[in-house]
Amino acid sequence: MNRAAVATLVMPFAAAAMFGALVVATHHTTVPPLSPSAFATPAPARTPARCGREIVREPFAGIAVRRSVITQVRAFRRATGADIRLVAYSSSFTRPFNPHQAQQVAALGALPLAQLDPSGISLRRIAGGRYNWLVRRYADAVRAFGCRVVLSFGHDMNAWWNPWGMPHTRPATFIAAWRRVHDVFRQEGAGNVIWSWDPSHLEQQVPGKVATPASEWYPGDAYVDWIGLDGSLGPGQTFDMAFGRQLDDIRRVTRKPVYLAATAVAAGKTQPRAITALFAAARRHHLIGLVWSDVSGWQSAQLAGRPASLAAFRRAVAALR
Numbered sequence: 001m002n003r004a005a006v007a008t009l010v011m012p013f014a015a016a017a018m019f020g021a022l023v024v025a026t027h028h029t030t031v032p033p034l035s036p037s038a039f040a041t042p043a044p045a046r047t048p049a050r051c052g053r054e055i056v057r058e059p060f061a062g063i064a065v066r067r068s069v070i071t072q073v074r075a076f077r078r079a080t081g082a083d084i085r086l087v088a089y090s091s092s093f094t095r096p097f098n099p100h101q102a103q104q105v106a107a108l109g110a111l112p113l114a115q116l117d118p119s120g121i122s123l124r125r126i127a128g129g130r131y132n133w134l135v136r137r138y139a140d141a142v143r144a145f146g147c148r149v150v151l152s153f154g155h156d157m158n159a160w161w162n163p164w165g166m167p168h169t170r171p172a173t174f175i176a177a178w179r180r181v182h183d184v185f186r187q188e189g190a191g192n193v194i195w196s197w198d199p200s201h202l203e204q205q206v207p208g209k210v211a212t213p214a215s216e217w218y219p220g221d222a223y224v225d226w227i228g229l230d231g232s233l234g235p236g237q238t239f240d241m242a243f244g245r246q247l248d249d250i251r252r253v254t255r256k257p258v259y260l261a262a263t264a265v266a267a268g269k270t271q272p273r274a275i276t277a278l279f280a281a282a283r284r285h286h287l288i289g290l291v292w293s294d295v296s297g298w299q300s301a302q303l304a305g306r307p308a309s310l311a312a313f314r315r316a317v318a319a320l321r
Contacts, residue, residue, distance in 0.1 A: 051146070051147035051148065056111060057085070058257075058288040058289060059259075059282065059283065059287060059288055059289045059290075060289035060320070061082045061083065061085060061086075061290065061291075061317050062084060062085060062086030062087060062088060062113070062289060063076050063087060063291060063292050063294060064087075064089070064262055064292070064293045065088070066089070066090075069087060069089070069104040069105055070107075070108065073087060073105075073108050073110070074108075076292075076294060079303065079304065079310060080303065080310060081314045081318060082292075082313075082314075082317040083320075083321060084108065084110050085109075085110050085289070086110055086111050086113055086150065086289065086291055087105040087108070087111070087112055088113035088115060088261065088262065089112070089113070089115065091114040091115060091116050091117065092116075092119065093116055093117060093119070093121050093131075093138075094120070096137055096141050097114070097141035097142050097145070099141060099144070099145045102114070102147070103145075111148060111149070111150055111194075112149050113149075113150040113152065113196065113261070113291070114150070114152070115155055115198070116138070116151060116152060116153045116154070116181075117164075118153070118164050119162075119163060119164070120163070123154070123169050123174055123176075124173050126180055127173060127177040127179075129180065132180075132184055135180070135181050135184040136184055136188055139184055139190040140188055140190070142185070142192065142193060143188060143189055143191075143192065145192070146192065147192065148192050148193075149192060150193075151193045151194070151195060152196040152197070152198045152228060153178055153197075154174060155198035155199075155228070155230060155261070156198065156199065156200040156230055157174050158213070158216065158217050159199075159200040160209045160211065166210050171212075171216045171217045175217065175218070175219050178197070178219040179219055179220075182195060182219070194225045195223060195224050196227070196261065197218065197219065197223075197226070197227050197228070198227075198229070198230055198261045198262075199214035199217060199227075199230065199246065200229075200230050200231060200246075201231030201242055201246045213246070213249045214229075214250050215249045215250060215253045218250075218254065221254055221256060224254070224256055225257075226256065226257050226258075226259060226288070227254070227256050227257065227258045227259070228259055228260070228261025228262070229246060229247065229261065230263070231260070231262070231263060232262075232264040232265065232266065232293070232301060233265045233266060233274055233278060234266050235270070236270070237266075237274075238281075239278055239281030239282075239285070240281070243260075247285065258286075258287050259287050259288045259289040259290060259291070260282065260287060260289070260290035262291055262293045263290050263291065264292060264293045265278060265301055265309075266301055267302075267306065267309075271306065271308075271309045271312075272309050272311070272312035273312070275309060275316055276315070278290075278316075279316035279319065289320075292313075
């Protein structure tokens with residue numbers, strides 16, 4: 001591969017890493033006001049030669065990535081034998097949709113899941129239309145991409161660790177912002193989106209930290225296609241302990257398909273057994289799939305170097321086929 005090609009591949013990831021570092025360094029503080037003139041118009045996206053699986057067989061297995069899509073997915077496939085059908089990655093609200101990253105996912109025969117994170121942006125202003133130009137730019141690029149894209153906006157909104165969730169934002173404001181983003185996509189003709197609403201599995205209150213019932217943040221069936229429940233199993237936790245209450249709460253207000261949009265199992269002697277139980281519970285509760293978070297931020301749950309856990313995962317994921 002020549003230097004120009006390498007630069008073309010690396011630049012989008014380098015830019016994303018620089019923005020992520022800025023967000024961490026500023027502890028998600030509000031960035032200066034944005035305006036359309038602050039960004040150049042992105043080049044039109046090219047539709048991939050093939051779009052991967054436009055219709056995903058259920059239940060499916062997916063993976064969350066934080067580095068090179070192709071490298072990480074192929075390595076995970078080799079280690080686990082998983083037929084990866086969904087690849088999740090973070091996408092900043094202030095940056096254009098990255099068609100090159102989505103094309104890499106499509107080339108692997110999977111659907112891209114772009115987690116659109118509105119860090120440093122006022123959800124109240126999004127709801128009021130202040131950032132319609134940003135949403136239009138993103139929607140136009142998704143439409144031009146041509147293949148189906150799963151899009152999540154403001155994941156884990158019902159918990160405390162993101163600036164767009166509790167206690168910084170109230171449920172009514174989040175719902176209004178979600179509906180605004182959805183409606184702008186519809187106006188722009190971006191009909192190739194599967195809308196994934198991804199709350200946290202937590203529902204607890206501890207000093208200074210609050211997680212609320214997911215249903216309080218639900219935008220409504222007209223604005224959602226899939227529901228991606230986020231959460232991992234801690235030591236000794238069962239599926240019902242970790243997900244039961246929020247899953248019941250969600251199914252009280254909607255019958256939309258549910259999957260685990262980011263999940264893993266804590267390392268330890270019980271990890272292999274817990275992995276087997278997690279997949280079995282996903283089937284028992286009629287989930288349409290799960291996305292495994294075998295990434296650097298979840299090191300305690302990574303499968304590499306744990307032969308028994310890898311073997312359990314291989315057996316469990318093979319049963320999905």
